[in-house]
Amino acid sequence: MSEILVVGSLAYDSISTPAGKSDRTLGGSANYFSLAASLFAPVRVVGVVGEDYAETDMKLLTDRKVDVTGLQKKAGKTFHWAGAYDGNMNEAKTLQTDLNVFGDFNPELPASYRDSKYVFLANIDPTLQLRVLEQVSKPKLVGADTMNFWISSKRDELMKVLAKIDALLINEGEAEMLTGKTNAIAASDELIKMGPKAVVVKRGEYGFVLRTAEGFFILPAFPIANVVDPTGAGDTFAGAFFGTLAKSDRGLDLASLKEACVNGCLMASFTVENFGVASLRELSLAKLQSRGEAFNTITRL
Amino acid sequence: MSEILVVGSLAYDSISTPAGKSDRTLGGSANYFSLAASLFAPVRVVGVVGEDYAETDMKLLTDRKVDVTGLQKKAGKTFHWAGAYDGNMNEAKTLQTDLNVFGDFNPELPASYRDSKYVFLANIDPTLQLRVLEQVSKPKLVGADTMNFWISSKRDELMKVLAKIDALLINEGEAEMLTGKTNAIAASDELIKMGPKAVVVKRGEYGFVLRTAEGFFILPAFPIANVVDPTGAGDTFAGAFFGTLAKSDRGLDLASLKEACVNGCLMASFTVENFGVASLRELSLAKLQSRGEAFNTITRL
Numbered sequence: 001m002s003e004i005l006v007v008g009s010l011a012y013d014s015i016s017t018p019a020g021k022s023d024r025t026l027g028g029s030a031n032y033f034s035l036a037a038s039l040f041a042p043v044r045v046v047g048v049v050g051e052d053y054a055e056t057d058m059k060l061l062t063d064r065k066v067d068v069t070g071l072q073k074k075a076g077k078t079f080h081w082a083g084a085y086d087g088n089m090n091e092a093k094t095l096q097t098d099l100n101v102f103g104d105f106n107p108e109l110p111a112s113y114r115d116s117k118y119v120f121l122a123n124i125d126p127t128l129q130l131r132v133l134e135q136v137s138k139p140k141l142v143g144a145d146t147m148n149f150w151i152s153s154k155r156d157e158l159m160k161v162l163a164k165i166d167a168l169l170i171n172e173g174e175a176e177m178l179t180g181k182t183n184a185i186a187a188s189d190e191l192i193k194m195g196p197k198a199v200v201v202k203r204g205e206y207g208f209v210l211r212t213a214e215g216f217f218i219l220p221a222f223p224i225a226n227v228v229d230p231t232g233a234g235d236t237f238a239g240a241f242f243g244t245l246a247k248s249d250r251g252l253d254l255a256s257l258k259e260a261c262v263n264g265c266l267m268a269s270f271t272v273e274n275f276g277v278a279s280l281r282e283l284s285l286a287k288l289q290s291r292g293e294a295f296n297t298i299t300r301l
Numbered sequence: 302m303s304e305i306l307v308v309g310s311l312a313y314d315s316i317s318t319p320a321g322k323s324d325r326t327l328g329g330s331a332n333y334f335s336l337a338a339s340l341f342a343p344v345r346v347v348g349v350v351g352e353d354y355a356e357t358d359m360k361l362l363t364d365r366k367v368d369v370t371g372l373q374k375k376a377g378k379t380f381h382w383a384g385a386y387d388g389n390m391n392e393a394k395t396l397q398t399d400l401n402v403f404g405d406f407n408p409e410l411p412a413s414y415r416d417s418k419y420v421f422l423a424n425i426d427p428t429l430q431l432r433v434l435e436q437v438s439k440p441k442l443v444g445a446d447t448m449n450f451w452i453s454s455k456r457d458e459l460m461k462v463l464a465k466i467d468a469l470l471i472n473e474g475e476a477e478m479l480t481g482k483t484n485a486i487a488a489s490d491e492l493i494k495m496g497p498k499a500v501v502v503k504r505g506e507y508g509f510v511l512r513t514a515e516g517f518f519i520l521p522a523f524p525i526a527n528v529v530d531p532t533g534a535g536d537t538f539a540g541a542f543f544g545t546l547a548k549s550d551r552g553l554d555l556a557s558l559k560e561a562c563v564n565g566c567l568m569a570s571f572t573v574e575n576f577g578v579a580s581l582r583e584l585s586l587a588k589l590q591s592r593g594e595a596f597n598t599i600t601r602l
Contacts, residue, residue, distance in 0.1 A: 018483070088483045182319070182389045183506055186526040205484055206507040207521060216599045218521045220508060225487040258602050298517045299600065301559050 002140065002246045003067075006033045007046040007107050007132045008122025008235070010053065010071070014082040014096075015275060017089060019228040025276035026057050028079065029122035029145070032232035035280040036239025036267050037120075038064040039288070041246035044113050046070035046132065050078035050101045060281065069110045074101040089230050090204055091173075109135040118246040120238060121165070123147045126157035133164060141245060141252065143167035145238060151178050163195040166252060169238045175201045184209045185216075197252055200241065200261060202234050210261050217258050222269035222295050229275045236271040236280065237264035240288075266291050303441065303547045304368075307334045308347040308408050308433045309423025309536070311354070311372070315383040315397075316576060318390060320529040326577035327358050329380065330423035330446070333533035336581040337540025337568050338421075339365040340589070342547035345414050347371035347433065351379035351402045361582065370411045375402040390531050391505055392474075410436040419547040421539060422466070424448045427458035434465060442546060442553065444468035446539060452479050464496040467553060470539050476502045485510045486517075498553055501542065501562060503535050511562050518559050523570035523596050530576045537572040537581065538565035541589075567592050 008030035015022045030047045037043050044067040049058075053073065061068055079102035083092040107128055114137050121129040121144040129144055136142075142165045150158050151174060158178075162168060168191060172184050179190035184201040188211035191199040201209040205227070207220040241264035250256045266288055270279040312329035316322065331348045338344045345368040350359075354374065362369055380403035384393040408429055415438050422430040422445040430445055437443075443466045451459050452475060459479075463469065469492060473485050480491035485502040489512035492500040502510040506528070508521040542565035551557045567589055571580040 088477075176389075181526075183526070183528065185506075185524040189526055203507065205486075206504065209521075209524070216524050218524060218599050220510075220519045220521050223486040223510070223517050223519060225482075225484070225490055227484060255602075262602065298519050301556075301563065 001041050002117035002249050003042045003044055004037050004118040004120060004242050004246045005044045005046065005109075005113055005116035005136065006030055006037070006120045006122060006242075007128070008033060008124060009079055009102060010047045010049050011079040011081055011102075013231060013276060014080070015229055015231055016084040017229050018086060019226070020275070022229065022275035024080070026060070027081065027232060027276050029232075029235040031061070031277055032235035032271065032280065033120060033122060033239035033242075034061055034066045035064065035277055036236045037243035037246070038066050039283065039285050040240070040243030041118075043067065044070060044116060046107050046109060046113070048072040048074055048101050048105045050074060050076045053078045060277075067112075070108075070113055072108075076101045083231070085230065088205075089227055092231065107132050117141070118242055119143070120242050121145070121161070122235060122238070123150075126150055126154050126161045129161050130157065130164070141166050143169060143238065143242060145169050145234065146174065147171075148174055148177055159194065162191075165196050167198040167200065168196040169200045169202060169234070169241065171234060172201050172203045198257055200237075200264075202237055204230065204233065208237070208261055208265055210257060212252075212254060212257065214254055217254075217261060219262065219265060219299055222266055222291060223298065224269055224272055227272045230272050232277065233268040233271050237268045240264040240267035262292065262295070263288065266295060302342050303418035303550050304343045304345055305338050305419040305421065305543050305547045306345045306347065306410075306414055306417035306437065307331055307338070307421045307423060307543075308429070309334060309425060310380055310403060311348045311350050312380040312382055312403075314532060314577060315381070316530055316532055317385040318530050319387060320527070321576070323530065323576035325381070327361070328382065328533060328577050330533075330536040332362070332578055333536035333572065333581065334421060334423060334540035334543070335362055335367045336365065336578055337537045338544035338547070339367050340584065340586050341541070341544030342419075344368065345371060345417060347408050347410060347414070349373040349375055349402050349406045351375060351377045354379045361578075368413075371409075371414055373409075377402040384532070386531065389506075390528055393532065408433050418442070419543055420444070421543050422446070422462070423536060423539070424451075427451050427455050427462045430462050431458065431465070442467050444470060444539065444543060446470050446535065447475065448472075449475055449478055460495065463492075466497050468499040468501065469497040470501045470503060470535070470542065472535060473502050473504045499558055501565075503538055505531065505534065509538070509562055509566055511558060513553075513555060513558065515555055518555075518562060520563065520566060520600055523567055523592060524599065525570055525573055528573045531573050533578065534569040534572050538569045541565045541568035563593065563596070564589065567596060
């Protein structure tokens, strides 16, 4: 088992979906990721919060033994995002973004983090992703996510990130945008040429596509009739994915990647059942395993 | 092995996709269905064509031993549909519909068809679907498809159809429209209460959801990077689905349904690789089986 370093956002989100509303609920990629990954392996988090960040929210991480030495507390307010989903919940409409202390975030790794073997660069400015990577001495497996904003505004920097990472985890729409292709299969065929040895295209309610040099591994999402809030599903997937890989610590062999994808998919199915990180607070590996057995029945002849 | 009766359209389609154009190519639900199903079991077709219907197109069916006794040839032109797909090809934009002889189609079953055990009512007016059903003496398994037009204009008749059939095969968007639900899982939970013992929600590039009283069977589509023309994929799925069930002739047991869905999914993946019925002309069960083995690798841990 190895430690996982994650850099990403810690936020308060105001979310509206057909199932209801949740005001200033705990969110941010680093929170979803850490809560998911810490069920499998030790996590070290790098990020920034404001003075309004609640002690209880910090405790949520430390109770899971997440190392928060790399969490900066700055004068000002925590990053706040407001978004709304309608209909099929496949896409959020951003209503408001208050970067606050996240606006001039400059990730600095504590000395104790520099030997991290597993590194996940959640969706932040690719320049910062590269800066984090420079501070890690000898990572064994580096993964990253990104989004439409960086694809259009920082494409060159993003391509440098892709050349340096082992695994890319990316939404279907963004995979298509980055490659100019119109489906996840063609897009992953292109992405695998850009550097990563493994590409995971996250398809929301439709599951995922894993693409490696050996070929594809594709499964649907676990069936959830009542999706309450899809926010954080992708970061949850990444957390369980990295947690699984760090726990087995066998690198990028295909069997580990497949198991990592299935755990990512399953854990994301819990996240969407409630607002924010509510489901992840309660989740145990036993519950995940039980859903995994149901998933086998659902997807096997 | 039992005979399959199908009622549906025979058409000439003018299709435009990002991959190219195909003018007045052979199409229609009954053609896609018959070419797919006839690889597994004998097919009897009910439909109407115009005077312009080519002998070679008729021969395509008879070469496959499809019984065309129930095919009416009427004065006038064959049904013509013109449509265009863009981007991700998930939805066709209808440019023109010339019903022609299909406009006053009144399906009449030859006496030799009335003992058909497997019956598929492709997407036509639910009033006509019911009329066909009345003419079959003792079917063992009845399936149907439908579309947005009938859902909004003939809902009552459609509900009568649903009460009488064993299996509903329906597109995701139409499943959601019919139930007022916003995802395929919730929609299939509702549809199963409306009569059918098996509901198959067809998700295009994302595969399918099979819902029975016993639960779900869900798989992605076979990965196709270069989708040329998605027209007829759903009817191809239905053809291979019914063909598989009629060949094994074990009714609606879960193992048969699962195999039927996988064959439907695989055969549809061939259809989308070329315009119209071009792929189905060449397809053999050996090719299907070979793709099935690849599909197993792609979807298994």
